Each structure stands twice: as structure tokens, then as C-alpha cells.
Amino acid sequence: xxxxxxxxxxMLAAALCTLAWGQARLQTVIASLSSLAVLVVxxxxxxxxxxxxxxxxxxxxxxxxFGITLVADLFACVMVLVAAITGFAVTLFSIAxxxxxxxxxxxxxxxxxxxxxxxxxxxxxxxxNLYVWFELMLLSSFVLLTLGGDRRQIEGAIKxxxxxxxxxVLFLASVGLIYAATGTLNMxxxxxxxxxxxxxxxxxxxxxxxxxxFGIKAAVFPVFFWLPASYHTPPxxxxxxxxxxxxxxxVYSIARVTLLMFDxxxxxxxxxxxxVAGLTMxxxxxxxxIQNDMRRILSFHIISQIGYMLMGLGIALVVSANPxxxxxxxxxxxxxxxxxxxxxxxxxxxKTNLFLVSGAILHDRGTAQLDRVNGLATTHPMLATxxxxxxxxxxxxxxxxxxxxxxxxxxxxxxxGRYVIVAVSLAVSLCTLFSMVKIWSGAFWGSPDEADTxxxxxxxxxxxxxxxxPIAMLAALNIxxxxxxxxxxxxxxxxxxxxxxxxxxxxAVLGADFDESPGRVDQ
Amino acid sequence: MSPIAVLSVAxxxxxxxxxxxRRSMVKLVIGLVLVGHAxxxxxxxxxxxxxxxxxxxxxxxxxxxxxxxxxxxxxLVLTAIVxxxxxVSYTIVLIRRAYEDAGSDDLKTFTSTDR
Numbered sequence: 001x002x003x004x005x006x007x008x009x010x011m012l013a014a015a016l017c018t019l020a021w022g023q024a025r026l027q028t029v030i031a032s033l034s035s036l037a038v039l040v041v042x043x044x045x046x047x048x049x050x051x052x053x054x055x056x057x058x059x060x061x062x063x064x065x066f067g068i069t070l071v072a073d074l075f076a077c078v079m080v081l082v083a084a085i086t087g088f089a090v091t092l093f094s095i096a097x098x099x100x101x102x103x104x105x106x107x108x109x110x111x112x113x114x115x116x117x118x119x120x121x122x123x124x125x126x127x128x129n130l131y132v133w134f135e136l137m138l139l140s141s142f143v144l145l146t147l148g149g150d151r152r153q154i155e156g157a158i159k160x161x162x163x164x165x166x167x168x169v170l171f172l173a174s175v176g177l178i179y180a181a182t183g184t185l186n187m188x189x190x191x192x193x194x195x196x197x198x199x200x201x202x203x204x205x206x207x208x209x210x211x212x213x214f215g216i217k218a219a220v221f222p223v224f225f226w227l228p229a230s231y232h233t234p235p236x237x238x239x240x241x242x243x244x245x246x247x248x249x250x251v252y253s254i255a256r257v258t259l260l261m262f263d264x265x266x267x268x269x270x271x272x273x274x275x276v277a278g279l280t281m282x283x284x285x286x287x288x289x290i291q292n293d294m295r296r297i298l299s300f301h302i303i304s305q306i307g308y309m310l311m312g313l314g315i316a317l318v319v320s321a322n323p324x325x326x327x328x329x330x331x332x333x334x335x336x337x338x339x340x341x342x343x344x345x346x347x348x349x350x351k352t353n354l355f356l357v358s359g360a361i362l363h364d365r366g367t368a369q370l371d372r373v374n375g376l377a378t379t380h381p382m383l384a385t386x387x388x389x390x391x392x393x394x395x396x397x398x399x400x401x402x403x404x405x406x407x408x409x410x411x412x413x414x415x416x417g418r419y420v421i422v423a424v425s426l427a428v429s430l431c432t433l434f435s436m437v438k439i440w441s442g443a444f445w446g447s448p449d450e451a452d453t454x455x456x457x458x459x460x461x462x463x464x465x466x467x468x469x470p471i472a473m474l475a476a477l478n479i480x481x482x483x484x485x486x487x488x489x490x491x492x493x494x495x496x497x498x499x500x501x502x503x504x505x506x507x508a509v510l511g512a513d514f515d516e517s518p519g520r521v522d523q
Numbered sequence: 524m525s526p527i528a529v530l531s532v533a534x535x536x537x538x539x540x541x542x543x544x545r546r547s548m549v550k551l552v553i554g555l556v557l558v559g560h561a562x563x564x565x566x567x568x569x570x571x572x573x574x575x576x577x578x579x580x581x582x583x584x585x586x587x588x589x590x591x592x593x594x595x596x597x598x599l600v601l602t603a604i605v606x607x608x609x610x611v612s613y614t615i616v617l618i619r620r621a622y623e624d625a626g627s628d629d630l631k632t633f634t635s636t637d638r
Contacts, residue, residue, distance in 0.1 A: 128599055135606045142613055151624045155633045157617055162551060165610065166543070169558045172603055176566030179596065229636050 002048065003057045003072045003123060005041045006080050009034050010087075010116035017109035024103035028095050031108040035087035035115060042081040042119075049077045050494065054508035056125065064125070064509050065189035071125035071509055074495040078341060079122040079252055082348045085477070086244035087115040089470035093356050094237040096463035097363060102148050102235060110147070111241060113140040121249050125509055128175055128185045130253065131168075134217070138164055141246060144238045145230060156230030163226035167216035174209040181206060188509035191261045191502055200264050207262045207269065211254060218250025220310065221279040224303045228287065231302075232295035232368075236359020239295060243302055244352035248344055251309045255340070258317060260502045270317030273310050278424045281307025285431040294358045294368040294443060297435055298351065301394065304428060305347050308409060311421055312340025315412050320500065329416050336412025337496035342488060343405035346393065346481055350402065353390040353474035357383065360467050361443065363459050370442030377444040382468060384444045389475040391440065393482070395433035401481035404489060528568035535561035546630050548618040555614060559607045563600045570596035 013034030017027040049055055054073045058064060072080075091111065098107060117137035124130045146157045179185055181202055182193040194203060212223070219227040227247070231239050258269050284304025291297045319333030358368045360383055365373050377384040393400035406429065413422035459467070481488050498504065507514075535557050542554030572592040580587050625632050 128602075132602065132606070135610070139606075139609065139613070142610075142617075146617060146620075149620060152636055154617065154621045154624055156636045158548070158621055158630070158633060159636075161614060161617060162543070162555070165555050165614075166558070168610075169555075169562045172559075173562040173565050176562065176569050176596070176599070179566070179599070180569035180571070183593075185595075233636055 001057070002041065002045055003055055003070050004059075006038050006045070006084065006119040006123065007116050009037050009041065010112040010119070014109040014112035014116065017112065021106075022104050024100050027108040028091065028098075028103055031112055032088065032091040032095065034112060035084060035091050038115065038119070039081070039084040039088050042077065042084045045072055046074070046077040046081050049074055050491070054498070054505060056509055064511075065184050065186035068129045069125040069186060069188075069509055070123045071188075071505070072123055073505060073508070074491070074498050075252070075256070075341065076122045078345060078491070078495055079248070080119050082345050083115065083118050083122065083245055085474075086241065086348055086352045087111070089352060089356065089474050090237055090241045090244070092470040092473075093240070093359065093467055096459065096466035097356075097359050098235055098237045099148075105147070107144065107147060107238070110140045110144045111237075114144065114241065114245070118245050118249055122252060125187050126185050127178065127187055127190065131171055131175055134171065134249070135168060137246070137249065138168065141242060144241075145234050147238075148235070150233070152233045156233035160226045160230040163216060163223070167213045167223075170209045170216075171213035174206060174213065177209070178206050186509065187256070187260055188506040191263070191506055192510070192514075194261055195263060198264065203262050203265050204268070207257070207265055210257060211269070214250045214253045214257070215276070216250070217247065218254060218306050218310075219247045219303050220276050220306055221283055224280070224284070224306075227303060228296055228299040231299040232293055236295075236355060236362050240352050240355035240359060243298065243355045244348045247302055247306055248309075248348060251306060251313075251344065254310070255313050255499065258313065259320075259499050260505060263502070266317045267321035270314050270319075270321055272314075273317060274314035274418065274421055277307045277310035277314050278421050279307075280304070280310065281428045282424060285428045285435070288435045289431060289438070292370050294361065294370060294373075294439055295355065297370075297439060298354050298358065301432065301435070302351060304432065305343070305351070305394075307428070308343050308406070308425060309340050309347070311425060312336045312338075312343065312409050312412065314421070315409075315416050315418055316340070316496070316500065318418070319416050332412045332415035333500065334412075334493065334496050335408050335415065337499060338489060338492040339405045339408030339412055341492040341495045341499075342408060345488070345492075346401040346405055346478070349474050349477050349481070350390045350393045353471055353478070354387070354394065356467075356471050356474070357387045357390070360464075360471065363463075363467065368443075370439065373443040374446040375444070375448035379448050383471070386468070386471050386475045387444065388440070389478055391436040393478045395436050396429050397433075399479075399482050401478045401485075403482065404485040405492075408489065408492075525568065528564065532561050532565045532568060535564065547628050548621060548630060549628060551630065552611070552614050552618055556607075556611055559603075559611070563603050563607070566596050566603070567600050572596075 013030050017030050020026045049072050057070045059068045117133050121133035142161055146153050182190055184190055184193055216223045281304045284300050288297045288300035315336035316333040319329045323330045361368050393402040396402040396406040410422050539554045539557030542550045570593050573590050576591045578587045578591045578594045
């Protein structure tokens with residue numbers, strides 16, 4: 001029952017918001033309260049799953065593998081929890097940080113729909129159901145992206161919509177092929193059937209379009225162009241929500257599908273994922289270095305950091321295919337995958353926060369172009385401090401949250417003997433620091449130049465305080481995750497161990513005594 | 524898959540991909556529609572439907588007599604069609620807005636967010 005709540009609460013709240021159409025304040029309050037409720041539910045769910053193991057729910061009472069199953073394992077729970085934190089922070093920010101017209105005309109319910117869809121995608125144990133959540137997520141993001149209808153928004157949306165629809169079509173086609181080859185859609189059952197088939201050609205044919213589709217959603221190297229073309233066009237609240245959640249659903253799906261379903265493919269997939277990871281982090285950070293708009297720099301950083309997450313996954317896949325003569329690399333896979341989980345958590349929090357900071361700057365100065373904003377450290381020291389915390393986190397400076405997952409990834413990489421990717425990741429880290437410093441010296445240092453500030457009302461003290469609250473909250477989380485890295489790492493390690501043990505997932509979904517149904521009809 | 528269905532899927536994908544790569548926005552949308560249909564037809568055909576054998580259970584029997592058409596792919600396609608319909612409606616409104624803003628159907632005029 002609990003497991004359905006992260007989906008049901010935001011959906012019901014979205015319906016309530018629709019009833020309160022036109023009343024911006026009421027809708028925003030509903031949105032904040034319901035995302036807080038999701039946060040609480042997700043925390044309880046995570047505690048339960050950690051204590052009692054993987055939980056499942058068969059929707060409509062149809063037992064797996066026939067009905068749609070929701071599966072809450074540690075990975076899903078951690079992701080839902082972080083998504084809820086993002087949702088809460090962003091809705092809180094939107095109380096003061098969004099314009100009245102958008103807030104009254106659908107922004108809060110759409111944000112809630114997006115949150116419901118993201119939770120649904122994390123919790124779904126059925127691959128077609130995953131497709132449906134992806135589509136719901138896409139549709140809400142389409143409307144959020146274009147709401148207001150600025151010329152720039154429309155332009156960004158055309159690119160975003162086209163590339164994401166191509167990815168959806170690939171996803172849909174591969175779901176059809178998967179069903180044709182295996183006769184099932186339940187992911188645990190798919191793992192069993194693909195194992196029975198034991199045909200690497202079929203597995204390759206099925207995994208390739210699926211992973212390309214997820215790769216587009218995750219904005220990995222050759223297919224990331226939609227992201228920097230669109231993320232800086234909508235209002236800051238919307239881009240913060242997108243930055244925190246959307247691409248990570250793609251990464252989550254890649255990890256879930258490769259680790260659970262395509263056992264025989266791990267060697268090939270691992271090498272492919274590592275290659276893509278290296279190229280993704282490099283191109284992302286190089287793109288970020290030459291940009292001038294703060295939100296575009298941050299958008300390119302998302303791409304770069306997707307590479308780090310894939311690096312953890314790639315090492316885990318390579319190691320699981322070849323654990324060494326006496327399994328000496330086994331530990332490396334676990335460490336790297338734990339690094340990935342930790343990295344995703346840290347990244348979502350830090351990245352959402354940096355986008356919220358850029359939103360606050362937009363509200364104060366009317367632009368986030370680095371050559372037109374100056375001296376924020378003098379005028380807004382609090383904002384500057386909070387920015388610095390998240391920026392240093394992102395670059396991986398010790399005591400902040402970004403250091404530990406990078407340490408885990410590098411340790412995993414070195415233990416597994418993958419020196420190239422480790423070297424690349426360290427070089428990219430340095431470039432990340434460089435571009436964070438570029439934002440710092442561009443926007444925060446210097447003396448505030450009155451001539452450059454356009455004639456616009458500055459936010460009131462109260463509005464400013466409301467905007468700073470979620471930013472401070474997320475920055476505090478960044479510090480807490482850095483100082484409390486021990487407990488977080490052990491959670492990430494448990495999550496990784498559970499991810500690598502696909503047998504436990506299958507048993508939890510299908511039941512330990514599951515036997516191929518006697519009524520199975522072979523065509 | 525029957526050869527006709529295979530050919531249709533291939534032609535739809537190819538035509539869709541060609542249209543997606545054109546510079547005109549209207550053709551872009553037509554391309555999206557075509558590849559969407561190709562995926563739907565692919566799901567339907569890949570499940571090897573049996574002509575004239577719906578999955579109906581005879582009175583007194585527990586299961587439909589084999590061979591029968593699997594009803595699930597039809598349900599999947601139906602879901603996908605509904606989603607595809609809503610997305611195409613959205614896209615058409617989007618390109619109309621874009622046309623009103625830019626006064627042009629040419630995608631090359633939409634480069635300001637790339638810089």
C-alpha cells in the first residue's frame with residue numbers, strides 16, 4: 001500500500017490543483033504540502049525496505065508476471081526519496097520564485113504530474129508500464145517547458161520534443177520486440193526468460209535499441225543535444241526540476257535494465273558504457289567551459305556528470321562479466337556501483353540547488369549571463385555562500401558531498417584496473433572546478449555595476465527569504481552528505497549489493513517458488 | 524511477421540526518418556507520426572497475430588483453443604496510439620506557435636537557443 005503512495009499523492013494533489021485553477025497561492029501551497037508528504041512516505045518506505053527487503057505490490061490484484069507490479073528495492077526507494085526532496089525544494093522555491101501568470105495557469109499541477117511520473121518510473125517493475133511513465137513524464141515536461149510561450153521556450157521545445165519523441169519510439173519498438181521474443185513484460189520475468197533463451201544475438205538485438213532510447217533520455221554523448229538547447233529557456237523553477245530529475249530517470253533505467261535483464265551481455269555492455277561515459281564527461285565539461293550563460297554552463301555539467309554515473313555502472317558491468325581468476329575484482333564492482341548511487345544522490349541535490357541559485361539571480365538581476373552580472377558576493381553574501389557550497393560539492397572538493405562518490409568511483413576504477421577512465425574522470429573534475437570558478441568570478445566577484453542592472457523591481461525581503469530557504473536546505477544537505485558520508489556510503493553499498501544480486505529481485509517479484517506457468521503457450 | 528507487415532514497418536521507419544531530417548517543421552511532425560505508426564505496427568506484427576483466431580474462451584473450456592492471437596499486443600498498441608495521439612496534437616500546436624513567432628517553417632531559423 002505504502003509503495004503506491006509516492007505516485008498517488010502527487011496525482012491526487014495535481015487533481016486538487018486543477019480544481020483550484022487560477023488561484024496561484026493555493027495551488028503552490030497544495031504542491032508544497034503534497035511533495036512534503038511524498039518526502040515523508042519515501043523516507044518511511046526506504047526504512048522499511050532497508051529493514052525487511054524488497055517490497056512489491058501487484059496492481060489490481062493481478063499476480064506477477066501477469067499484472068503490473070510495483071517494485072520497491074533500495075535503489076528505487078533512494079531515487080524516489082531524492083526525487084521527493086527535489087520536488088519539495090522546487091515547489092518551496094516556486095512560492096516566491098515563479099511568476100503569477102504561470103503559477104495560476106497550470107505550473108503546480110504539471111510539476112506534480114512530473115513528480116508522480118518520475119516516482120512511477122522508479123517504482124515500476126514492468127517494462128511497458130515504464131514506457132507509460134516515461135510518456136507521462138515527457139508530456140508534463142513538454143507543457144512545463146512551453147508554458148508561457150516565449151519565443152526562446154518554443155525554440156528549445158522543438159528540439160527537446162523531437163529528440164525525446166524519437167527516443168520514445170525506439171523504446172516502444174524495443175518493448176514490442178522484447179515481448180515478441182520472450183512473451184512477457186515483467187522485468188523480473190524477462191530476466192528469467194532471457195536467461196532461458198540464452199541467445200546472445202537475441203539479447204544484443206533487444207538491448208541495443210532499448211539502451212539507445214534510455215541513452216537519449218539520459219543525455220549521453222552522441223545524443224545529448226536536446227538538453228543544452230532547452231534547459232535554460234523555461235523559468236528557473238522548471239529548469240531546476242528538470243535538471244534534478246529527468247536525465248536521472250534515464251540513468252536509472254539503463255542501470256536497472258543492464259544489471260537485471262542482460263546478464264550475458266555484461267562484457268560488451270560494460271565496455272560500451274565505459275566508452276560512452278568517458279566521452280560524455282569530456283564533451284559535457286568542454287561544452288560548459290566555453291559557455292557564458294550560467295544556466296547553460298550548468299546544463300552542460302549535467303551531461304558531464306551523467307558520465308560519472310555511467311562510469312560506476314560500466315565498471316560494475318565489466319567486473320561482473322569478468323570477476324578475475326579468484327574474484328579479486330568483485331569488490332571493485334561493488335565499490336564503483338555504490339559510488340554511482342551516492343553520486344546520483346549528491347548530483348541531484350547539488351544540481352537542483354545550483355539551478356535554484358541561478359533562478360534567484362534571474363529574479364534579482366533579470367539575467368544570468370556572466371558578462372552582465374557582477375558583484376553578487378557584495379550585494380548578496382548569503383546567496384554567494386550557498387552557491388559556493390554546492391559548486392564546490394559539484395567539483396568534488398573534500399568535506400562536501402561530491403568528494404566521496406568520486407573517491408568511490410576512482411577507487412573502484414583503480415581496483416578493477418580501468419586506469420584510462422579514472423584518468424579522464426580526474427581531468428574532467430579539474431575542468432568542472434574551473435568552470436565553477438568561472439561562474440564565481442563572473443557573477444559573484446567584482447563590484448556591482450549599476451549601469452548593467454536593468455530597471456526592474458528587486459524582490460522584496462520576504463520573497464528573497466522564501467527563495468533562499470530551499471537553497472539553504474539543499475546546501476545543508478550537501479554538507480550533511482559530505483560530513484555523514486559513512487552512513488550514506490553504507491546505504492549506497494547495500495543498494496549496490498542488492499542491484500548486483502538480480503536473483504533476490506527476481507525472487508521478490510515472482511516468489512521464491514516461481515515456476516514457469518503450466519498454461520504457457522508456445523506459438 | 525508476415526512479409527507485408529515487415530515491409531510496411533521498414534517503409535514507415537525509412538519514410539519517417541527521411542521526413543524527420545527535412546528542414547520544414549510540418550514535415551518534421553509528419554515524420555514523427557510515421558515513425559510512431561511504424562513502432563505500433565511493429566509491436567502488432569511481431570506478436571504474430573493469427574487470422575480469424577481471437578482469444579475467446581469457448582463455453583466450458585478453461586483456455587482459448589490454440590492457436591490464437593495474443594490479445595496483449597493489441598492492448599499495448601491501443602495504449603501507444605492514445606499516447607501518440609495526444610503527443611501529436613501537442614506537437615501540432617507547438618509548431619503553429621513556432622510559426623507564428625518566427626514567421627517561417629524552416630528549422631534553420633531556430634538557432635538562437637543553441638548559442
